Amino acid sequence: MTGSTTRLFAARLAGTSVFDPQGDQVGRVRDVVGMIRARGPVRVIGLVVEVPGRRRVFVPMTRVTSIDTGQVITTGLVNMRRFEQRGTETLLLAELLDRTVELADGSGPATIEDLGLDAVRSRDWQLTRLFVRRGTAPRGLAGRLRRRGDTLTIDVDAVVGGVLGLASPDADQGATNLLAAFEELKPTDLAEVIHELTPKRRREVAAALDDERLADVLEELPEDDQIEILSALEGGRAAHVLEEMQPDDAADLISELPAEQAERLMALMDPEEAEPVRRLLAYDDYTAGGLMTTDPVVLAPDATVAEALAHVRRSELNVPLATAVYVCRPPLETPTGRYLGTAHLQRLLREPPQTALGQLLDNDIDPLAPDETLQAVTRQLAAYNLVSLPVVDEDGHLLGAVTADDVLDHLLPEDWRDADEDDDLEGTSGKEAAGA
Incomplete structure (x- = not known):
């Protein structure tokens, strides 16, 4: 040493x-x-x-x-x-x-x-x-x-x-210093740390996280951990955390709760935040409607490339949603006016900033209907090498978008986060053992 x-x-x-x-x-x-x-x-x-x-x-x-x-x-x-x-x-x-x-x-x-x-x-x-x-x-x-x-x-x-x-054991232990030690972790990595804790310690850590951070972490945790943590929160705080989650993730979690608890939490949520979650709950889990998020990037046809790039540059937008801008007639909140087409990020990067989005639309790929099956959604994503697809109703109004990460979550086994390899690589070098 x-x-x-x-x-x-x-x-x-x-x-x-x-x-x-x-x-x-x-x-x-x-x-x-x-x-x-x-x-x-x-x-x-x-x-x-x-x-x-x-x-x-x-x-x-x-x-x-x-x-x-x-x-x-x-x-x-x-x-x-x-x-x-x-x-x-x-x-x-x-x-x-x-x-x-x-x-x-x-x-x-x-x-x-x-x-x-x-x-x-x-x-x-x-x-x-x-x-x-x-x-x-x-x-x-x-x-x-x-x-x-x-x-x-x-x-x-x-x-x-x-x-x-x-x-x-401390009967009522805080988590301030533990969270400070892991402050730099991304939500996915912090979720891994929390998953490994005892149920008591998980609840204590969740109590110390702010609502936005906890929402991000919940989206990355296995279903059992999500239910355990949410159920331990006071009703008003649980509702606030659900409001901070992506609507599709919130709907997935609420659908796993007992009906009485789910309805109570929905009633405590802000009506504007609860409305898209209720819409998503109306669809079967393994359909385009059940998989989609109701918050894709939506702009009018007269919006410019510069405006579109400003929207997809937002840090809170996940990568799959940032690859496409859905162009629709007003209103621009889902369900929107008539869906016109998609402006892909690569195309936006090649065009002058003042160009109107209506001139850049990709109409070659048919949007999904909300009742399309998981298999059909997967085939279409793979066939066209896309990471997101629009979902429209029978009248052509945009309802949301399905992203590849949501599809993967449903294709993988429920315990994929806990999957382990049986191979014991004892004796290999650190670089080889770590897969570097």
Whole structure:
């Protein structure tokens, strides 16, 4: 461990790049695995590393040769079996950050904001210190808005119960510092982290996320996790989160809830936000109507290329929807006036900014009817090499658009997010094992 850091704080490891000896990136640190025992210190036994494909694997500390600012160096040997937490193991970031402990000096409670790790000998690390803030942290969203109490660094044995005090579950644990450690994660990656947590911890993390961020994460979670989290939210907040979701994703989630709960949440939603969701619920799941989103980019024929590019440039628009502008007669909210045709992004990029969209329409591809089957939608997307298709009613009004990502969600097995490979790639180099 020559030249390596011998003292560090665990939260700073979150997101740190992991490299093999040749300098090829293996993945990024997502958590630190420790063992809390009745006697002796908390041993740090390894890192949870996310490798390409969003697979989380275990890298033992015995294979970590160096930890420096911004990087972790391994021996290059990575077991690609998906990490599964054992009963004797503790995820230090996921389970200990934001935990409330009692200080042994009698000065009251404190909240753990970071964890101090020390290298006691070559490749042997221990949890020795806690960075805490006096007092109990506010729970839920309030915990992200204010912090009170002074901070201090203490030894692990300075809390009531010492090491075993950390093993006792916090009845009402916040998630402010855990989320701060993973703040840079995209919704898909944060969803993967949340999926791996215990049900109790998932609910606590969801309570600490703002509505927009939680909505983005819910769209990426398996169905069971979505239902569990939404059902744990207070009714008004659950309705606000559904309003922040894409209408098609909100409709998919609501359709899986008990009828009474679904209707109650729909009634709590803003009527303008609930209306497109109700329309989508009228269609069967595996039809164009059930698959479509009601919020594609829609413009009038006299709108210009410059206006169209400004719309598709919006950061909140997902990639498939940003590839096409649907041109319709007013009104431009779905269901629109008569659908005229599609202006594809590639064509827009080749035309002068002042050109009217009505001059650039692609009318060669027939729009979908809302009752088209999933198989028919898939064939049409594949036949014309498209990532989105318009859906119109029998009178030619645009109802929405089906995108390739929604089709894939319905074609893949329900448990595709949990799919694992049986191959154990033990002994390969980090670059090869990570599929680099």
